[in-house]
Amino acid sequence: MLKTKNLTKTFGEFVAVDNLNIHIQKGDIYGFLGPNGAGKTTTIGMLSGLIRPTSGDAIVNGLELSDFNSIKKNIGVYPQESNFYPNRSAKDHMLLFGSLKGLNKMQALSESVRLLQLVGLNDSKDINVGNFSHGMKKRLGIAQALIGNPELLILDEITNGVDPLWAKQVRDLLIELNKEGITIIISSHNLFEIQQICNRVGIIHKGKLVAEDDIDLIKNHLETESIITVGIQNLSLKMVEWLKQMKHVRKVEQIDGNKLLVYADSRHDIRPDIIHGLVSVGADIFELNEKSRSLEDIFIHLTT
Numbered sequence: 001m002l003k004t005k006n007l008t009k010t011f012g013e014f015v016a017v018d019n020l021n022i023h024i025q026k027g028d029i030y031g032f033l034g035p036n037g038a039g040k041t042t043t044i045g046m047l048s049g050l051i052r053p054t055s056g057d058a059i060v061n062g063l064e065l066s067d068f069n070s071i072k073k074n075i076g077v078y079p080q081e082s083n084f085y086p087n088r089s090a091k092d093h094m095l096l097f098g099s100l101k102g103l104n105k106m107q108a109l110s111e112s113v114r115l116l117q118l119v120g121l122n123d124s125k126d127i128n129v130g131n132f133s134h135g136m137k138k139r140l141g142i143a144q145a146l147i148g149n150p151e152l153l154i155l156d157e158i159t160n161g162v163d164p165l166w167a168k169q170v171r172d173l174l175i176e177l178n179k180e181g182i183t184i185i186i187s188s189h190n191l192f193e194i195q196q197i198c199n200r201v202g203i204i205h206k207g208k209l210v211a212e213d214d215i216d217l218i219k220n221h222l223e224t225e226s227i228i229t230v231g232i233q234n235l236s237l238k239m240v241e242w243l244k245q246m247k248h249v250r251k252v253e254q255i256d257g258n259k260l261l262v263y264a265d266s267r268h269d270i271r272p273d274i275i276h277g278l279v280s281v282g283a284d285i286f287e288l289n290e291k292s293r294s295l296e297d298i299f300i301h302l303t304t
Helices: 040-047 066-075 092-100 105-118 134-145 164-179 191-197 215-220 235-244 269-278 295-303
Strands: 002-011 014-020 031-032 055-060 075-078 152-156 183-187 200-205 206-216 225-232 251-256 259-265 287-289
Touching: 002 066, 014 040, 014 066, 014 206, 031 040, 031 164, 031 191, 040 055, 040 152, 040 164, 040 183, 040 215, 055 066, 066 075, 075 134, 075 235, 092 105, 092 134, 105 134, 105 191, 134 152, 134 164, 134 235, 152 164, 183 295, 200 215, 206 215, 206 295, 215 295, 225 269, 235 259, 269 287
Parallel strands: 031 183, 031 200, 075 152, 152 183
Antiparallel strands: 002 014, 002 055, 200 206, 225 259, 225 287, 251 259
């Protein structure tokens, strides 16, 4: 469906995207992750035809970026910042976007009715967008991205700044669209959101791809390590040193005064040994629990 080939964008001496190679299969919901300034929006700008790459290329459905007039017929884009005419209605915008997508007036009108209904704006279709809330503008942005039944939907920070209920509605809508055959790329800072709906993930840092795989395999990347929180009322240096010497323990960090994080090989359950050993050296244990790795843990590990 989409792959990039050493896609690069520089601004003067600053390298925003550095030889990026991502691979998205038909039917994926692909989460594109990275901290601020990582190059996500620049990448989306190049894939959307808004920014010209410095070098490299992207292939969308077998077509190169240089043939963007053909590519744009099969993609829908929601940029991070969507600008609408404040004195024109939602329906007017949809008719305009429809014409830009190559639809005739009757087709654009039909699409307008269908899509505004889909995103919950049918009752507000004749209201000027200048009177819309932030969330309503987000809905209109999704509707315009869906004009023309695109095979590929590219969304940049789609739920940023909206309430949790609307964010859930967006996630549910995207899952349904994906079931209908639309491949989706989502750039987001919301790791919970990505973990909820994406089947594949790419993580970009300082313009470079640092990880890309099925989301479960990405998580497995670090799942040989578990994090055990140990709370000790009378914590002492002797107890910390004892834990550091334990078999299968990789690292011990002190947090919150009398709590420790024990990083251990998850292939071995050392919790009984921790309890037995600490009690033997006089520890008064008030907490002991093991945390499984989340996408957030992996994201932080790979981008810091």
